[in-house]
Amino acid sequence: MMKIFLADTTATRKLGITLGQSLNAGNVILLEGDLGAGKTTLVQGLGEGLGITDSIVSPTFTLINEYTEGRLPLYHLDLYRLEPNEVAALNLETYWEGVEVTPGIVAIEWAERLPYKPDSYLSVRLTYGDESARQVEMTPHNCTISEEVATMRM
Ligand SMILES: Nc1ncnc2c1ncn2[C@@H]1O[C@H](COP(=O)(O)OP(=O)(O)O)[C@@H](O)[C@H]1O
Ligand SMILES: [Mg+2]
Numbered sequence: 001m002m003k004i005f006l007a008d009t010t011a012t013r014k015l016g017i018t019l020g021q022s023l024n025a026g027n028v029i030l031l032e033g034d035l036g037a038g039k040t041t042l043v044q045g046l047g048e049g050l051g052i053t054d055s056i057v058s059p060t061f062t063l064i065n066e067y068t069e070g071r072l073p074l075y076h077l078d079l080y081r082l083e084p085n086e087v088a089a090l091n092l093e094t095y096w097e098g099v100e101v102t103p104g105i106v107a108i109e110w111a112e113r114l115p116y117k118p119d120s121y122l123s124v125r126l127t128y129g130d131e132s133a134r135q136v137e138m139t140p141h142n143c144t145i146s147e148e149v150a151t152m153r154m
Helices: 009-022 039-050 084-088 093-097
Strands: 002-006 028-032 064-067 074-078 105-109 121-128 134-141
Touching (some): 002 009, 009 134, 039 074
Parallel strands (some): 028 105
Antiparallel strands (some): 002 134, 064 074, 121 134
């Protein structure tokens, strides 16, 4: 597990950028944390790191937003409004197995709501500090944290 202190929004975005520059097709990021913890901010950085210039907005109502103009496709999901049985019906493995879609990066907000998880994923847990500070705990499950991310300075 890797813990990073994120002093402000820019730090969270920067972490996302570094992830976006170093992740590989098929990587899944499971984001957990309260409303306003910075999940979407991190995914916005991730999109920037992938070279996506479209503005990334939270798919709270659309469930999934797909961005295809970057180095790899980005599939951004938000499970906030769903019950676990509704999540199961989405067949999310389509995205992380890249079966019927081009393999890309899958970033899932409110991953707490997942009734099952992929075989490998990066767990990203955001928590509040004082005011604009956040803390992030990143735990790789059957995958590795890239050198670029592991040696980041905030
Ligand atoms: N260190 C920080 N990291 C991320 N967001 C921060 C930070 N400090 C303040 N914020 C603010 O908190 C809010 C986080 O919102 P958002 O990223 O949409 O969270 P979530 O998707 O987890 O609900 C934004 O308004 C952002 O500007
Ligand atoms: Mg969000």
